[in-house]
Amino acid sequence: MENLQEDIKKKDIGWNYGRMVNPDKIVDGIIYNFCQKVTKGGITRLKQHLVGGFKNTKLCPKVPAIVKQEMKDHFEEKLAQKTVMDSIPHFDDIFDITEEQGDDIDSHKDPSSIKRSTSISSSANSSILQPKKPRQLGPINAFFKLEAKNQGGKGPQFNEVKKKLSSDAAQKFARWMYDSGIAFNAVKYDSFKPMIEAIGQYGPWMKPPSYHEVREPLLKEEINHTMLILKQNKEEMAKNGCTLMADGWRDRKGRSLINFLVNTPKGSMFIELVDASSYSHTGEKMFELLDKFVQKVGVHNIVQVVTDSASNNVFAGKKLMDKYPNLYWTPCAAHCLDLMFEDIFKMPDLKRALERAIIVNGYIYNRTMLLNMMREFTGQRDLIRPAKTHFATAFLTMRSFQQHKQNLRKMFTS
Known part of the structure; x- marks a missing residue:
């Protein structure tokens, strides 16, 4: 018959990083693998010691960062499941989430009643720890166990609960869009789906960002993220070359505007908007304007210059190719199709x-x-x-x- 220590190692993730002083009596205390500290506080105390931030214990000075993160994820997962349980009437009568996840053994349950489950095995004398990071679960995952406990039509069905939660979340999100006047096509943005997934993974207790956070620190982080993308574009531009594009258009006030952009395999990058209303729109003026941006981007970085096929742009393109033999002027395909129409x-x-x-x-x-x-x-x-x-x-x-x-x-x- 296996001793008590081997049996409870399959019970809780914390036993990967501690062992009992007496393999047959847990009341004699637990030895922490990293700092060799001995305590009688139970396995929960050990896990708190590894993650830190609790009043009744201090952070282990020798815990590896990966183990600390593993314990943090473990506590967050348990909190997520507890939050879902508390939101459903008589949830504890349906199943015991603590027993399934493996909490501490401070209650001194009979070892024969403890269910055995697979876990990461580790040696107390191991010099290199490579714990497996637990799979990230959202609060809705707790309902899978609820459905498994559900027999003979007793208790809420998982699909019904999931449908209700999804419908309620979608309605509240839509209400926020209507209150804020956000355009409906905002849900088609590439950044929309990752945002919803991130909120779902965090859990129902997530605190929304404040006015100051979206106005100051989060905005600065997004600016830094954008600058990183621009940096990658510039590196790609220097490596494989780019296309300088000039897009002319008129606004509602009748002003003649030109957008200058750079396109690389990484994507397009906006450079500058020029108000060309005061220009006479002659070939010479357009050549001077294009030449200015060619030098700004870098002559050796540009493979081609793309403009519409208006007569003044055709003249400017030919002069650019005469001045810079390494680049080509190309008429805009969309404008050519418009002229064909x-x-x-x-x-x-x-x-x-x-x-x-x-x-x-x-x-x-x-x-x-x-x-x-x-x-x-x-x-x-x-x-x-x-x-x-x-x-x-x-x-x-x-x-x-x-x-x-x-x-x-x-x-x-x-």
Whole structure:
């Protein structure tokens, strides 16, 4: 028959780092493996000694960092499971989480009643400790054991509990979005899913960040993270070269703006926004502006320069290639496609059809009652109106009329 020490080593993770003075009597005390201290406080006292931060014990001066982290994770997991238990009525009557996880043996239970489970075995005289880090569990994992205890339809079902918790969390999150006026497409950001997962792994007792934290320390950490990404982009730029891109556009005030960006295999990096409203938009002016950013990024770092295919940019691109033989000027593919769309609608039949669509569109949208009637027939859907630069929107406008053709016919014949 195995002695008491070998039996209880399979009971609690703390026994990997301590042993009983008397293998047959725990009341004689426990020896700590690292500092060789002897105490009669039980296995919980040993674990508190290894992790530190408790009033009734001091941190072991010789505990390895990996063991300290293991004990910290162990306490956090137990606290998470206890929090879930407390939130469910009569949860302790369904199953005993302490018995399953292996708490201390200060209650002096009969060793024959202790269930044996696999754990990490270690020798008291081992010079190198390589403990296995416990698997990180969230509070919902405790319900798996609840379902296993659930027999004959007694107690709440796991799927029902999980569904209720998920629904409640989603509703409260949506309410926060509505109160804050956050756009719905924010849930499509790449950073959204990791945020939800991190909150779930921490547990229900997580304290939300304060106004000061999101405004000061957390913002500074995110800035440092962004600077690290930019640093990686710059290293990639120096190693494999980059593309300098100039994207011109007009804002609502009619200002002519140009975004300058650098693209590498690591991604795109914004450099500067230039207000080019005062420029005459000649080829010489554009050449001077592009030349300025080529020198700012580094001539030897740039493989190509991409702009739209306007005549002034074509002239500036050719001058850049004459001055810097190591780089190429490339017209923007999207702008080339836009120009192709524009040429397509210069064909007589298509041009006439588009002009008629624009007239009908303007006739409807300039009359409030007629616009309301149209929405009744189209199921509250609007027609797509051509923009000032109607390259691709011309196709979208015609497609919109094609989709609502039957509804518009019903409206005009009603």
